[in-house]
Amino acid sequence: MSIRLYVGNLPRETSREELDSLLTSEVGDIGSAKLITDRKTGKCRGFGFVTVETEDQADTVIEKLNGFVFKENTLKLEKANDKPKAEEDSAQPSEASANPRPSGNRRPSNNNKAKNRRPQANNNGQDVEFTSNSTGDFAPDPRWAGELAKLKEMLLAQASSK
Structure with a gap:
């Protein structure tokens, strides 16, 4: 059974040949090495993987x-x-399969944006009074108070012209 090792903090200028020669010179002949590169630039992303055959080889490589x-x-x-395989998931449900949505800092998809928006009131030209549930009166954010006053004047002018 082969064992994969993560190799991190590689310089951006590293090539696969340099990684292979480092492994060969320091550890000897081992399995294969894979350097993860950026799709656009082709440069190293700073990490890669090494595959070795035995647990002892893995420990030796890590130690050196x-x-x-x-x-x-x-x-x-x-x-x-390693990522869980499909047959392992069906035999034993892993934490990843039990929770289909992984936790972490991910951006919400575009579908969630509509859910997070406030519904816009359709007032059909009628006056709407904004009130707060806690105090009974509406206090606009002071950073926008001037802009809100201008907007209110424009709406009143538009309503009176109809």
Whole structure:
């Protein structure tokens, strides 16, 4: 069974050949290395993965290269967290399959924007009084008070011209 290792804090100028030569010179002949690159620029995104055959090889690689200074960057190596396979999910529900929406800082999709908006009142030219539930009167934000006063004058002028 092969084991994947995460290699982090790689310099942006790193090539796959340089990563392979580093691994070969420091650890010896091991499995394969994969450098993650930016789609647009083709440059290294700062991390990659190394695949080794045994647990002992994985421990050796981590021991030798974790904290190793490569092109003025201190490398970080650890065992990678593999994505769960479909057959493992059906046999044993994982936390990811139990909660289909992962937590984290994600932007809401465009579908949620409509849900977060306030409904706009359709007053058909009638006067609308804004009140607050707590005090009974409406106090506009002082940063916008001047603009709100102008808007109110324009609406009154428009209503009186009809």
